[in-house]
Amino acid sequence: MAFGVALTIIVVWGVTGPIFKYSDTWQLVINTGTTIVTFLMVFLIQKSQNKDSKAIQLKLNELIAASRFASNRMVDIEDLSEAELDVLRKFYQKLADMAEADTDIHTSHSIDVAQRLHKHKKSVRMGISAGDTGSQE
Incomplete structure (x- = not known):
């Protein structure tokens, strides 16, 4: 859905080019918009990766705890x-x-x-x- 919205915005921007005579302001609108979206996406992706990392750490901790031969000192080593x-x-x-x-x-x-x-x-x-x-x- 996000891709569709982004594609629609770019198509609308491209179609409006002749109306605004491809002015500097017209170009600045898309440059500013893409910069803002990129900036926000970095935080969104980082939050998603942090969540995935926590889930993997919890799964590994469970495997360590369940294994009779594993060393319990490996649980929570990410804090070392x-x-x-x-x-x-x-x-x-x-x-x-x-x-x-x-x-x-x-x-x-x-x-x-x-x-x-x-x-x-x-x-x-x-x-x-x-x-x-x-x-x-």
């Missing part, structure tokens, strides 16, 4: 400072490095238990490679 987010990113980079070194692609860790599970898996592998066939992951 840039430096705190960088620290978390480093933790996740380390977690990714550990997962990359792991041969089992189905293994998943949270920050809180990643190192403990990684050490456990290593010790189990060492036990198996040393001839201990009774222990399993």
